[in-house]
Amino acid sequence: MKAFSQLIGVVALLGLSSGSSAADVSARARQVHDAALVLDTHLDTPANFRRPGWSIADDHQHEGDLSQVDLPRMKAGGLDGGFWVVYTAQGARDEAGKQAARDHGLERLTSIREMLAAHADEFELALTADDAERIAAAGKRIAFISMENAAPLASDPTLLTAYHRLGLRMLGITHVRNNDFGDSSTDPKGAEWNGLSPAGKRLVAEANRMGIVLDASHASDAVFDQLLELSTAPIVLSHTSADAIHDHPRNIDDERIRRLAAKGGVIHVNAFGAYLIPTPRIPARVQAMEALSKKYGPEGRMPADRVPAYLAERRAIEARYPVKRASxxxxxxxxxxxxxxxxxxxxxxxxxxxxxxxVVGLEDVSALPLITERLLQAGYGEQDIRNIWGGNLLRVLRRVQEAAVVSEAESS
Structure with missing residues (x-):
């Protein structure tokens, strides 16, 4: 009994619970959800595409947050698709570092294209809003491609042309550190460029010319302000939450949200727990997690047969150094x-x-109908919900691409 009580205490401290599931939603919520074109603007799932033995076609629910998106759970949660991310961690900015970033970005892009080729009966690359609607109508999942952190372009910004031809339709300027194109919201060194660098401003113009949506998530407030001013088309925040609820450098204030809306843009709300609620940093936990990472290697390269042991050790660390989880x-x-x-x-x-x-209660994409249920409970109508899940995003994409066509016509 004592051991059981201790377990309950750990669960409470971690903020874990069995919670709700998508099966708990009302029939009306499920109907509204299934009628919408459900898109998410930030799917980091390509990080799993090179994992030995991992397939997008398999259900990986047993892996917990090691993988949260796969075809079975997309179907269960009514996720029609979204933007699959070419993510590159910000490394050294010398020539060797820039070439490493270039190579990593191209490898990540290749992995997305390989996944689409291997599962062409279930997924299809989308380049336009019309593509997305056509693909969904055909019963397939939609794959737009985005880039988080423009570091792969630092060695040669003209690579943006190649990325665009291979499907890139959204570009995020920075990640957690400053780069050659602009300032991050979270670099401990502070501002380097006071917004966009000269190269960053040129990159904005090129993205506008090609019809690539600009994404200000992770960027500093000054970069956001300058993107809003310089871009000839609406911009987005692909995964950002509210400063007014939790004051964090990665979140955005209400005044900037209003300005984004006034310019026709869209903010897509993030479910990263540390940006939703205060999350204390426990040095012993960080040290233990770093040691675990060294022992097992990168999650994105971890063989399937090592995953259970890795997860067991990680959960033991989480229980030893509990941190409240967002819900x-x-x-x-x-x-x-x-x-x-x-x-x-x-x-x-x-x-x-x-x-x-x-977060607790929204652990993977199979739980997405719960958001629709809550929106209905809050008084939002079916058209509002269709807009939130995909209509607003497709409107921005259309406007960005229409502006690019007009710009090309004017310059010719």
């Missing part, structure tokens, strides 16, 4: 606040799946 209630607090500030025509969902996103 579905915390996520909805951010989403509902942003909806009130921006209006339902300028809000979407970008939960950061497979990149640290997911």
């Amino acid at each position: 579905l209630e915390d996520y909805m607090a951010h989403l509902l606040h942003i909806l009130k500030v921006a209006g339902p025509e300028h809000v979407g969902i970008g939960a950061d799946w497979d990149g640290g996103g997911g």
Whole structure:
């Protein structure tokens, strides 16, 4: 009995619970959800594509937050698709570092294209809003491609042309550190460029010319301001939450949300727990997790037969150094606040799946109908919900691509 009580205590400290599941939603919520084109703007799932033995076609629910998106769970949660991310960690900015970033980005892009080729009966590359609607109508899953952190372009910004030809339709400027194109919101060294660098401003112009949506998530407030000013088309925040609910450098203030909406942009609300609620840093936990990572190697390269042991050791560390986890209630607090500030025509969902996103009660994409249930309970109508899940995003994509066509016509 004592051991059971201790277990319950650990569960409470971790913020874990069996919670709700998508099976708990009402028939009306499920109907509304299934009728919508459900897109997420930030799927970090390509990080798993090179894992030995891992397949997008298999159900990986047993892996917990090691993988949160696969075809069976997309179907269970009614996720029609979204933006699959070419993510590159910010490394050294010398020539060797820039070449490493270039190579990594191209490898990640290749892995996305290989997944699509291997599962052409279930997934299809989308280049336009019309493509997305056509692909969904055919019963397939939609794969747009985005880039998080423009570091792969630092050695040669003209590579953006190649990425565009291979499917890139959204570009995020920075990640957690400053880079050659602009300042990050979280670099401990502070601002380097006071917004965009000269190369960053040129990159913005090129993205506009090609019809690539610009993404200000992770970027500093100054970069956001300059993107809003310089871009000839609306911009987005692909996975960002509200400063008013939790004051964090990665979140955005209400005044900027209003300005984003006024320019026709969309903010897609993040489900990364540390950006939703205060999360203390426990040095002993960090040290233990770093040692675990050294022992097993990168998660994205971990063979399937090593995953159970790795997860068991990781969960033991989490139990030894518990940190309260954000919940579905915390996520909805951010989403509902942003909806009130921006209006339902300028809000979407970008939960950061497979990149640290997911909260108690919303652990993977199979639980997405719960968001629809909560939106209905909050008084939002079916058209609002269709806009939030995909309509607003497709509107921005159309406007960005129309602006590119007009610009090309004017320059010819």
